[in-house]
Structures are given as C-alpha cells and as structure tokens.
Amino acid sequence: MPSLLSSRVYVVDTATDPRAPALHKVVDPTEIAEKTGLAYPHTSHCLASGDIMISCLGDPQGNAKGNGFLLLDSEFNVKGRWEKPGHSPAFGYDYWYQPRHKTMISSSWGAPCAFSKGFDLQHVKDGLYGRHLSVYSWPDGELKQTLDLGDSGLLPLEIRFLHDPSKDTGFVGCALTSNMVRFFKTADGSWSHELSISVKPLKVKNWILPEMPGLITDFLLSLDDRYLYFVNWLHGDIRQYNIEDPANPILTGQVWVGGLLQKGSDVVYLTDDGEEAQFDVPSVKGNRLRGGPQMIQLSLDGKRLYVTNSLFSVWDNQFYPDLAKKGSHMLQIDVDTEKGGLSINPDFFVDFGSEPDGPALAHEMRYPGGDCTSDIWI
Numbered sequence: 001m002p003s004l005l006s007s008r009v010y011v012v013d014t015a016t017d018p019r020a021p022a023l024h025k026v027v028d029p030t031e032i033a034e035k036t037g038l039a040y041p042h043t044s045h046c047l048a049s050g051d052i053m054i055s056c057l058g059d060p061q062g063n064a065k066g067n068g069f070l071l072l073d074s075e076f077n078v079k080g081r082w083e084k085p086g087h088s089p090a091f092g093y094d095y096w097y098q099p100r101h102k103t104m105i106s107s108s109w110g111a112p113c114a115f116s117k118g119f120d121l122q123h124v125k126d127g128l129y130g131r132h133l134s135v136y137s138w139p140d141g142e143l144k145q146t147l148d149l150g151d152s153g154l155l156p157l158e159i160r161f162l163h164d165p166s167k168d169t170g171f172v173g174c175a176l177t178s179n180m181v182r183f184f185k186t187a188d189g190s191w192s193h194e195l196s197i198s199v200k201p202l203k204v205k206n207w208i209l210p211e212m213p214g215l216i217t218d219f220l221l222s223l224d225d226r227y228l229y230f231v232n233w234l235h236g237d238i239r240q241y242n243i244e245d246p247a248n249p250i251l252t253g254q255v256w257v258g259g260l261l262q263k264g265s266d267v268v269y270l271t272d273d274g275e276e277a278q279f280d281v282p283s284v285k286g287n288r289l290r291g292g293p294q295m296i297q298l299s300l301d302g303k304r305l306y307v308t309n310s311l312f313s314v315w316d317n318q319f320y321p322d323l324a325k326k327g328s329h330m331l332q333i334d335v336d337t338e339k340g341g342l343s344i345n346p347d348f349f350v351d352f353g354s355e356p357d358g359p360a361l362a363h364e365m366r367y368p369g370g371d372c373t374s375d376i377w378i
Contacts, residue, residue, distance in 0.1 A: 002041030002054050004312070007032060009041055009054065011076050014368050024077050033060045035078045038070050040112045043094045047116065047139075048378050050074040053082055055106060057092045059099055062113030064128070067092035069106075069141075081135065087143040092129035097138045099378045101168050101185065104136040107156040118318045120321035124176065133172060133183060135191050147193050153178050158218050162225045162246065165377040169246050171196060173230055181232065182246060187319065197249055200234055202261070202269040205276065212260065212269070214264065218295050218312055222302045223372045227252070228338070231293035233311060234319065235259050236279060238293050238333060240342050252340025256281045257331055258309060259288040260319070272285045284331060285349040291320040291328065297365035298335075298372050305333040305342070310361035327353025328362035 001010040007029035013022045020173055032038055037058035045053055052072040059066025069082035091108030098104075108130025109115060114123040123129060129154050135145040161170035168185035180197035182241040197245065201212035214232030221228055221243070228241045228249060236259015241249040260267045262281035271277050281289055291309035298305050308330050309323065310316050316323045332348035335341070352360040366374060 002044055004042060004057070007039040007041060007056075008059070009044075009072070009076075010015075010282070011378035018368060019154040019378060027072065027076055027078065029060075032056075032070060032077055033251055036068070036070055036081050037066055038068055038081065039066070040092075043072060045080070045095070045097075045374065045376065048099070049078065049139075052076070055092050055095050056289070058112040060124070062111065062116065064091045064111035064113075064130075068091060069095070083141040084142065087136070087141060089143070089146075093130070094159045096159050096161050096170065097376060098165060098168070098170075099138060099376070101167045102138050103168075104138045105161075105170070105183065105191070105193075106136070107136045107158060107159045107172055108132050108134070109157060115312070116314060118314045122155065131174075132157065132195055133159070133191075133193070145191055145195070147183065147191060149174060152179050152195055152198075153181055153193075156181070156361055157216075158220075160219070160221050160373075161376075163221060163223055163372065163375075163377060164225055171228065171246075173216040173219045174214060175215050177216055178216050178232065180216065180219065180228070181247070184246075194247075196247075197230075199235070202235065204267055204269045205259070206266045206268065207260070211280070212267075215292075220296055220298055220373050222298055222337075223300060224302065227302070227335075227337075229298065231296060231297055231307065232293040233294050236281065236292045238260055238296070238305070238307060238342060240340055242340060253336070253342035255333060255344060256341040257293050257307060257344060262289070264288070266374070275282060282344060282346075284329075284344060284346060287329065287349055287351065289329070289331070290326055291316070291323045295363050295365060297367070300354060300367070300371065302337045303335050304345075305335055306365055307331050307333060308362040308365065310363050313361055313366060316361060322359065326361060327351065327355065327359030329353070330362055330365070 040057035093109035095106035110129035114128035140144035178199035219230035238252030330350040
C-alpha cells in the first residue's frame with residue numbers, strides 16, 4: 001500500500017489470516033529517497049519477475065521532475081528505479097503494461113507541490129499538471145514516445161489496456177476535461193490516440209465556477225473487455241459503456257450516487273431551456289449519500305460494481321467539506337451484464353463514518369486474489 005504523502009510503503013499480510021490482516025513491513029521513505037531519489041508513491045503492480053513496481057510522482061521536495069518508477073524485490077527491499085537513467089516522464093501517476101506488445105504506458109497527474117495543497121486552476125495554467133502519456137519499452141524501461149493529449153486531455157489519471165493480452169489498445173480517463181481517450185498502436189508500430197467519450201460540463205449556479213466538469217477520476221474495464229465503467233466525481237454519476245467495438249463505445253447504463261448537484265444541495269445546474277435542475281439521488285438504508293463516486297471495483301463475474309467516495313483528503317475538503325466530518329461510505333451497484341444497465345443495491349451500505357477511531361475516508365478496493373484493476377496477463 002503506497003502512501004502518497006508520507007512516501008511510506010506498507011506491506012500487509014493478507015494470506016496468514018484473511019480476516020485479520022497484519023502489518024508485515026514498512027518500507028521507509030528515507031531509504032527510498034536515498035537509493036532512488038523518489039517520493040510520493042502511487043500505483044503498484046506485481047511483475048512476472050517477482051518484483052513490485054510502484055509509480056512515484058516526484059522527488060522528496062515535491063518536484064514533478066524527480067518522478068519515476070520504484071522497484072522492490074519479492075522481499076520488499078528497495079532495488080532501485082525501473083526506467084533507464086534520463087528516461088523519466090515529465091509527470092507521473094498511473095501505468096499499465098502489455099507484455100506481448102513490449103509496451104508500458106504511464107499517465108500524468110501533476111506536481112506534488114501543487115496537488116498536495118488542493119486544486120488551483122492557476123497551477124494548470126502554470127504548467128504544474130500533466131496532459132501527456134509516456135510510452136516505454138517493456139521491460140527495458142526506455143522512453144520511446146510521448147503522446148500530447150492537448151487541451152482535451154488535461155490531467156490524464158487512470159490508464160488501462162484491454163485485458164486481452166493480444167490487444168494493442170486501451171483507455172485513459174482525463175479528469176479535468178472529463179474525456180475518455182483511447183490509445184492504440186498504428187501500422188508503423190508507433191502509438192496514437194483519439195477522443196473516445198466526452199462528458200460535457202454543466203452550466204451551474206452557486207458554485208466556484210460558472211461551469212462544472214464531470215471530473216472523471218476513476219474507470220475500469222470488465223475482465224471480458226465488454227464494458228467500460230467510469231465515475232464523474234463532481235456530477236455524481238457512474239456510467240457503463242459497451243466497448244465490444246473499442247473505437248465506438250455505446251452508453252448502456254447510468255446511475256447517480258451523490259455529487260454536488262443532487263437534490264437538497266445548494267448547487268443547481270441549468271438545462272438547455274435555462275431551467276434550474278438537480279439530480280435525484282436515493283438514500284440507501286436511510287442514509288443520504290455523501291460526496292461523489294470516486295474509486296470503483298468490479299466483481300470477477302462483472303455483476304457487482306463497488307464504489308467509494310474519497311478522492312484525496314485535501315481535495316475532499318475543498319469540494320465535499322462534510323466528507324471528512326461524516327466519513328466515507330461504500331455502495332454496491334448491481335450490473336445487468338446481458339443488456340447493460342446499473343442500479344443501486346438498496347441493502348448494501350458500508351459506513352466508514354462509524355469507525356472506532358473516528359470517521360475514515362475510503363478509497364481503493366482490491367480483491368486478494370487479483371481483480372480487473374490489478375491483474376495483467378502475460
């Protein structure tokens with residue numbers, strides 16, 4: 001478990017007693033910094049070699065230029081950096097690799113010295129946030145190509161190839177511009193990209209800006225590569241798209257589970273007719289839903305989509321100030337895998353506001369044996 005701000009990496013034993021996870025080891029941030037110069041760890045994947053690779057978003061001072069990829073061995077000792085010297089990306093965040101195509105692609109959030117203080121639009125203008133994908137040779141760690149996603153691809157966060165290891169295409173969610181971008185290999189062996197799905201910003205009243213982006217902060221692909229799911233953290237909806245033809249996604253399901261525009265909130269959006277409106281968001285087991293949909297995880301059979309609502313504590317406090325006071329919750333969304341469609345399960349509500357040590361903020365979800373956001377086929 002990489003800790004973004006402290007730069008510690010916690011190793012938890014979930015095998016000895018799955019119902020009582022125990023702390024196995026803590027990788028010290030001082031050792032990581034001394035041996036690699038890296039800090040702000042984020043995404044971890046297990047490699048076929050037995051090593052663990054973790055993307056790191058900057059150096060200990062919070063500069064993006066110090067970012068790269070940390071390698072731990074199977075005993076969780078610091079081995080060094082994965083990428084070749086001089087081949088670090090401009091910004092770091094998430095990554096995914098497709099071994100049969102000998103390619104790894106990473107995305108770019110921003111400089112820790114900027115995002116750790118809260119979101120400021122001026123930081124985007126100052127060039128402290130990313131808009132590029134970095135294409136590496138796998139497993140060699142040589143930066144081969146940089147894809148500029150342009151103004152429609154600001155803050156590319158989660159990135160996934162299709163699960164089928166023979167496929168040479170995937171998607172990345174661009175948070176600020178609320179676009180899903182598809183990347184793919186071209187005939188000459190280089191990589192290209194195209195706009196795949198666009199979430200239009202809504203004209204709003206009583207908010208910090210006249211228009212509100214959806215803010216796509218997480219997405220995933222079902223294990224059979226039939227469906228793509230993503231969240232709009234600010235608008236409050238979860239969407240399901242059929243991607244059997246990856247170049248032509250079709251919206252097949254949508255459900256609202258929170259957001260800034262739900263009925264009862266101060267913020268309203270304006271319809272095309274200029275009318276003020278808000279979204280209907282049901283309560284679950286008597287609980288008004290807090291925050292917006294953020295991290296998602298799908299059951300292996302594709303029939304249950306789980307969702308939490310905390311993005312990053314500093315940003316939570318900025319956009320959903322009640323979340324830290326009342327805590328997160330986890331919901332279950334029932335999925336129609338035949339025709340498509342999403343519905344809130346009325347009987348499932350995990351309340352992290354009632355934790356013994358006080359309200360907690362829930363983020364990532366993982367299956368112990370692997371899942372569609374961690375498993376990569378070789």
